Amino acid sequence: xxLFDADWAPSPRRVRIYLAEKEIPVERxxxxxxxxxxxxxxxxxxxxxxxxxxxxxxxxxxxxxxxGICRYFEALQPDPPLFGRTPLEIGLVESWLRRVEHxxxxxxxxxxxxxxxxxxxxxxxxxWPPIEQIPEMVDRGRLMWAAFADVLxxxxxxxxxxxxxxxxxxxxxxxxxxDFGIGTRLPDPREDHPALARWHCxxxxxxxxxx
Amino acid sequence: xxLFDADWAPSPRRVRIYLAEKEIPVERxxxxxxxxxxxxxxxxxxxxxxxxxxxxxxxxxxxxxxxGICRYFEALQPDPPLFGRTPLEIGLVESWLRRVEHxxxxxxxxxxxxxxxxxxxxxxxxxWPPIEQIPEMVDRGRLMWAAFADVLxxxxxxxxxxxxxxxxxxxxxxxxxxDFGIGTRLPDPREDHPALARWHCxxxxxxxxxx
Numbered sequence: 001x002x003l004f005d006a007d008w009a010p011s012p013r014r015v016r017i018y019l020a021e022k023e024i025p026v027e028r029x030x031x032x033x034x035x036x037x038x039x040x041x042x043x044x045x046x047x048x049x050x051x052x053x054x055x056x057x058x059x060x061x062x063x064x065x066x067x068g069i070c071r072y073f074e075a076l077q078p079d080p081p082l083f084g085r086t087p088l089e090i091g092l093v094e095s096w097l098r099r100v101e102h103x104x105x106x107x108x109x110x111x112x113x114x115x116x117x118x119x120x121x122x123x124x125x126x127x128w129p130p131i132e133q134i135p136e137m138v139d140r141g142r143l144m145w146a147a148f149a150d151v152l153x154x155x156x157x158x159x160x161x162x163x164x165x166x167x168x169x170x171x172x173x174x175x176x177x178x179d180f181g182i183g184t185r186l187p188d189p190r191e192d193h194p195a196l197a198r199w200h201c202x203x204x205x206x207x208x209x210x211x
Numbered sequence: 212x213x214l215f216d217a218d219w220a221p222s223p224r225r226v227r228i229y230l231a232e233k234e235i236p237v238e239r240x241x242x243x244x245x246x247x248x249x250x251x252x253x254x255x256x257x258x259x260x261x262x263x264x265x266x267x268x269x270x271x272x273x274x275x276x277x278x279g280i281c282r283y284f285e286a287l288q289p290d291p292p293l294f295g296r297t298p299l300e301i302g303l304v305e306s307w308l309r310r311v312e313h314x315x316x317x318x319x320x321x322x323x324x325x326x327x328x329x330x331x332x333x334x335x336x337x338x339w340p341p342i343e344q345i346p347e348m349v350d351r352g353r354l355m356w357a358a359f360a361d362v363l364x365x366x367x368x369x370x371x372x373x374x375x376x377x378x379x380x381x382x383x384x385x386x387x388x389x390d391f392g393i394g395t396r397l398p399d400p401r402e403d404h405p406a407l408a409r410w411h412c413x414x415x416x417x418x419x420x421x422x
Contacts, residue, residue: 055302057299063302063306064306065309067306068303068304068306069302072298074301075295075297075301075302076298086286087283087286088268088272088274088283090285090286091266091279091280091282091283092274094276094278095274095279098276098278098279101309106313123351126310126313128354128355128358129358131351131355132351134347134348136345137345140343140345144339144342147340151338
């Protein structure tokens with residue numbers, strides 16, 4: 001199998017951190033996003049969604065979503081579990097994964113892709129006809145970013161991780177979303193959210209965060 | 212345990228169909244969305260996200276997301292499996308679930324919530340300060356709705372369900388998203404997408420679809 005990866009982008013980082021936590025080695029192929037390699041016919045023929053990560057299996061099947069790839073490996077190698085150890089944890093990890101995606105990651109993506117000129121006509125990631133940028137979505141994304149930082153800070157004032165004292169895939173997704181926001185120059189929420197900053201420092205200190 | 216439900220809304224329907232497929236009985240409490248009961252202090256104290264569905268466990272723990280609730284029950288009662296029977300199916304079901312959510316359900320929600328006057332100041336679901344409607348998001352949602360119907364039609368021309376011949380949670384999510392779009396008066400994609408129409412007819416004919 002081969003993992004199509006991109007150093008710069010946030011979604012592939014979810015998979016890299018996951019694989020590092022699980023100590024699963026996978027052959028990687030770098031796709032040059034800044035050079036537009038993901039928009040060229042070669043990659044589009046492989047993955048019409050034009051996104052990374054994508055996992056190509058030996059029989060030609062493609063798993064084209066970061067969490068889909070992680071859950072595939074989780075089923076192959078359950079230990080250590082990162083999607084929950086009990087039914088309740090499994091439910092809470094999924095709930096946080098979806099909330100982080102909707103309330104944080106997509107808010108950052110909206111603030112970024114509706115603003116940066118390189119995404120003109122491609123304001124939404126994926127397989128689409130031209131989608132024009134909407135400047136008001138930048139402000140909405142910034143509003144959601146600020147509000148969700150408050151939610152996380154209040155949560156981490158009471159809990160070590162998103163699901164109690166259990167480090168999970170939800171923390172990986174949240175770390176990637178927060179770093180995506182900071183990296184795209186949204187206001188750094190660590191400066192005035194001490195509990196969020198403590199959590200961010202703890203998860204960033206894990207060796208997997210550098211993967 | 213108690214399931215906070217709302218007949219009219221799309222996300223609770225995901226859970227109702229799932230529970231019907233699994234034949235799992237759960238006590239339900241109806242929340243009156245049209246009367247604004249989910250915005251009143253009683254429900255907000257229980258669920259700050261102001262959303263349904265939400266599953267309240269006997270120990271007071273709340274699982275506040277539709278897929279989180281389904282995965283909780285899936286761990287308690289794996290058979291019949293609706294999130295995949297093999298590692299590959301598990302990966303593909305998750306990939307389709309996330310794509311349906313992002314490319315279809317959120318597109319419908321954007322077209323609906325940025326237009327209808329009842330959602331003025333609440334253009335995004337969840338726990339937020341006021342978020343104003345952005346009229347351009349209605350057009351973007353309609354564009355994504357039309358484009359994703361083409362994607363589904365091409366897929367269903369080759370496959371019975373989203374993951375091959377295996378009916379899964381991804382089909383449930385897609386049915387709910389498509390019916391949400393039709394119910395909110397987006398153009399009915401069945402009229403000019405025969406393969407999508409065949410799939411829609413088949414999944415709608417399952418007794419669970421009426422749950």
